[in-house]
Amino acid sequence: MMLHIPAVLTKQQVAEFRAQLQDEKLWLNGKLSAGSQAQLIKNNLQVDVHHEIYQSISTQVLKALKNNLLIQSAGLPKHILQPMLNCYQDSGNYGNHVDNAVQFSSLTGQMIRTDVSMTVFLSDPEEYEGGELIVEDNYGCHEVKLDAGDAILYPATSLHRVEPVTSGKRIAAFTWMQSMVKDDWQRTMLFNLDMTIIKLRQQLGDNEEVVSLTSHYHNLLRQWGDL
Structure with missing residues (x-):
């Protein structure tokens, strides 16, 4: 199931986060967090997870996800990973891939199964060209480009990609959850x-x-x- 969750973050939260993310020193090459296969197709930037600004924003995004009733109903989360932050610009993209089935949780110190993928958009659609999230399933390809503060949930088993951003910046938070219901x-x-x-x-x-x-x-x- 794919589900659009509106207004996970308020406009004020989005504006505050975007202001904090202006510092270019926060951003690292996204390939540093990718495996050998993903490094060949991943072209983006990610916020340094050791920086205090990352810790602040990520914690607030996680709190919003946990407090959202639609996310709780649709995902039935057993555990949600600490969200990460990425940016696509200058033709940045991420080719077709499926997310890792198991990931390490810094919150629990344990490995969790990734059942549901989530992206929370921090850029409005008119701020950038391209950058669509394309999710493939048995019914075809689904193109996602949402308002800032909105989220998309989809099965982590899905083949998906981010199209090249030809102008502007596409900034988002992203994470995964292990659900109480695997299927x-x-x-x-x-x-x-x-x-x-x-x-x-x-x-x-x-x-x-x-x-x-x-x-x-x-x-x-x-x-x-x-x-």
């Missing part, structure tokens, strides 16, 4: 059921049928969840 189709069904329950509660209140559906949701989560 994307099961997560999608749980999300759709959760959204339906919310709408029915708004229309009908907690009547017998709504309570029954809620029980069904939680029993499915018990059946499929990996805690």
